[in-house]
Amino acid sequence: MKDFTKRHAGALILIPVLTLIHVLGTASVPFHPDESSLLYQSRDLEIWLTHPLDLAWRPGGPPGDPAGYRALNAPLPKYVLGIGRRLAGFGPEAVSVDWDWTLDWGANVKAGAMPDPRLLLGARLASSALIALSLLFIYKAGLEISGRGTALLAVFLAGTNALVLLHARRAMAEGTLFLAVSFALWGITVAGRRPWLAGVGSALAFAAKQSAAPLALIGVVAAVWPQPGEGARIRWKQGLRFLLAGAALTVVLQPFFWAHPLGAARAMLDARRALLTSQIETLHAVAPGRVLESPAERTAAMLGELFIIPPQLSEAGNYLQQTASQDHAYLGNPFHRLLRGFVAGGLMLGLTLLGLLLSLWPASGDIREKRVARRWLAVAGMAEALALLWANPLPFQRYYLPLIPFVTLWGAFGASGLAKALILLRRRRQPQLS
Numbered sequence: 001m002k003d004f005t006k007r008h009a010g011a012l013i014l015i016p017v018l019t020l021i022h023v024l025g026t027a028s029v030p031f032h033p034d035e036s037s038l039l040y041q042s043r044d045l046e047i048w049l050t051h052p053l054d055l056a057w058r059p060g061g062p063p064g065d066p067a068g069y070r071a072l073n074a075p076l077p078k079y080v081l082g083i084g085r086r087l088a089g090f091g092p093e094a095v096s097v098d099w100d101w102t103l104d105w106g107a108n109v110k111a112g113a114m115p116d117p118r119l120l121l122g123a124r125l126a127s128s129a130l131i132a133l134s135l136l137f138i139y140k141a142g143l144e145i146s147g148r149g150t151a152l153l154a155v156f157l158a159g160t161n162a163l164v165l166l167h168a169r170r171a172m173a174e175g176t177l178f179l180a181v182s183f184a185l186w187g188i189t190v191a192g193r194r195p196w197l198a199g200v201g202s203a204l205a206f207a208a209k210q211s212a213a214p215l216a217l218i219g220v221v222a223a224v225w226p227q228p229g230e231g232a233r234i235r236w237k238q239g240l241r242f243l244l245a246g247a248a249l250t251v252v253l254q255p256f257f258w259a260h261p262l263g264a265a266r267a268m269l270d271a272r273r274a275l276l277t278s279q280i281e282t283l284h285a286v287a288p289g290r291v292l293e294s295p296a297e298r299t300a301a302m303l304g305e306l307f308i309i310p311p312q313l314s315e316a317g318n319y320l321q322q323t324a325s326q327d328h329a330y331l332g333n334p335f336h337r338l339l340r341g342f343v344a345g346g347l348m349l350g351l352t353l354l355g356l357l358l359s360l361w362p363a364s365g366d367i368r369e370k371r372v373a374r375r376w377l378a379v380a381g382m383a384e385a386l387a388l389l390w391a392n393p394l395p396f397q398r399y400y401l402p403l404i405p406f407v408t409l410w411g412a413f414g415a416s417g418l419a420k421a422l423i424l425l426r427r428r429r430q431p432q433l434s
Contacts, residue, residue, distance in 0.1 A: 010152045011139050018159030019132040026124045026169050028333075030313050030326035035171040036099035036113050038081055039123055041069045043092040045082025048075070052255040057264035065098060070256050071264075071271035076180065076207040077173035079253075080130070081123040084171070088122025095119070105322045120171060127168060127175030134168075135159055137182040138405055144189040144373040145359070146413055154412035157348075158182075158405060160338050166311045166330075167398045173209055174401050180208035181384075182405045184215045188222050188380050189373035195223035195238045199245030205402075207253040210272060212402050214387040216246065218380040279394055286317075292393045299389060305397040306407060307345035307352075310337055312397035352407045355414030356381070374413070381406030 005012065043066070047054050055075075061067050085095065097112040108114060115123075135155045142151025158164060167174035180201070187194070187201030198219040205212035224239040250257070257264045283291050292298040305312070313327045314320065320327075330336055339348050359374035384402055392399050 007148070010148065011136075011155065014152060014155055014159075015132055015135045015139065018135060018155070019129070022128045022131045022159070022165065022169060023125060025165070026128045027121055028330060029124070029166060029169045030323050030330050031120070032170055032172065032314060033099040033101065033108070033113075033319065035120065035123075036095075036097075036108075036115055037069075038073075038077060038172050039085065039095040039115050039119070040098040041066060041073060042078045042082035042085055042095060042123070044070070044075060044078045045086070046092050048079065048255065053258060055255040056259035057256050057267050058259050059263055068271065071267045072275060073173065074207050074209050075254055075256065076204065077127075077176040077209075080126050080176045081171050084123040084126025085119055087126070088119050090116065090119045090122070101316075101318060105319050115171075123171035124169055127171060130175050130179040131159065131164070131168060134179045134182040134405075137179075137186040138408065141182070141186040141189050141373075141377065141405075142409060142412060144186070145370055145377055145409065146374075146416060150409075150412045150416045153415060154409045157339075157408040157411055160335070161404055161408065162311045162337055162340050163306075163397060163401055163404055165336055166313070167401055172398075174398055177205075177208040177212065177401060178404065180204040181212055181215070181402045184212065184219065185377060185380060185405050185409075188215065188219050188376050191219055191222035191242070191376065192225065192227055192238070192372065195242040196245035198223050199242040199247075200249055202242075203246040203249035203253070206250065209402070210268065211388065211391070211399070212384070214383045215380055218376070218383050219246075222376045222380075276391075276394075282316075283394065290395055292395060295389065298393065301395045302385070302389060302400055302403075303349060305395065305400050306403060307349045308340065308342060309397065310340055315394075315396045315398075348407075348411055351414035351418070352411040353414070354417060355410030355412065358413060358417045359410065377406065377409060381410070 044055060055070060057067075057071065082092075085091075095115060099108055099113045100111070103111070135158060138158050139151045139155050142148075142154040164178060168178045169175065184198075184201030184205040187198035191198035202216035202219040205215050220239060220242050223242040224235045226235060256268075280291055292301050310331065313330065314323065339345060356378055359378040362371070381403065384406065388400065388403070
């Protein structure tokens with residue numbers, strides 16, 4: 001125990017400190033109307049615990065709320081927010097009114113769509129507290145790809161990331177998504193040894209948001225990829241462990257698929273497609289230049305939102321006047337804009353790209369397991385990025401949050417590699433200077 005504490009003393013200090021920062025600042029995050037919608041959907045928690053079959057999709061079922069939301073949004077964030085709501089002392093009746101974006105702020109408040117402040121804080125705290133586990137999994141992934149220095153730097157970069165500080169502390173899907181992706185990427189780095197972990201991580205990521213589905217494909221490939229001295233029979237067993245673990249957790253978390261799995265999958269795809277079409281049409285009407293048409297535009301937007309652009313407090317301008325004071329106070333805190341902008345953000349972008357290249361570059365004398373873990377991390381991150389570039393024509397910052405665990409690990413690994421190169425260069429020059 002003493003050896004463990006000594007080896008991981010940095011993580012045992014840094015992770016609780018960063019978690020405390022997240023939790024203490026939760027109330028300062030500006031309100032987003034989607035928080036009301038997710039809390040409205042959190043009523044599925046009670047149904048999942050008591051009558052889960054009622055959540056299943058059926059042909060000819062009601063197309064509107066809440067059935068429409070079940071096809072549109074993954075269930076795990078709803079459960080997390082529902083737990084926070086229950087711990088705050090509020091039942092499902094307290095969130096029985098959804099936010100209506102066609103109405104003004106006052107009309108929504110009058111209708112009862114604005115959640116009680118104590119309820120909102122309780123749900124936000126449930127999301128914010130997940131940062132502790134998220135950082136733990138990022139730390140473990142950092143140990144797999146490199147060592148303690150890289151792992152600790154990745155934890156710091158993730159815990160202070162401006163997108164995480166904003167979006168993961170709201171009563172929305174992003175806090176749960178950040179945790180699930182962090183778990184999934186750690187599982188992928190150890191898939192060759194523990195395929196069931198990769199399966200669990202992939203299932204959690206998919207249950208947090210459908211956009212994380214590409215991680216399941218990379219996870220199963222990593223689990224069955226041939227290893228030295230292992231025959232085809234062992235690889236088949238590895239793949240089976242991955243699939244059983246992932247399928248079992250998916251069945252438990254997503255009763256939506258229980259009655260008609262194929263029909264439910266089609267309904268989910270149709271719902272996401274309809275939402276995206278509606279969002280594009282709306283954006284075209286109010287700001288046509290913001291729709292990302294070409295791959296170059298989408299790539300530039302992705303890099304800008306990940307590294308350069310200040311935190312995006314809202315995606316639409318419906319209620320800017322009502323949230324102006326909260327927005328101003330939040331952005332006035334320089335900690336909420338840490339490592340953003342053309343200078344600091346450009347530096348982080350450079351280190352991230354360097355880390356990605358080093359992950360793919362064969363390093364002589366390196367431990368084979370770490371080299372393999374880095375490559376799978378690189379493949380998984382690039383697959384997720386390509387999927388987002390292909391599917392997302394909208395410059396909505398929170399849509400890129402699944403990439404944050406990857407870029408923080410790449411950035412930390414790039415910084416470690418640069419530091420090692422500078423130390424080596426200095427050592428080589430010392431004899432000449434003497």
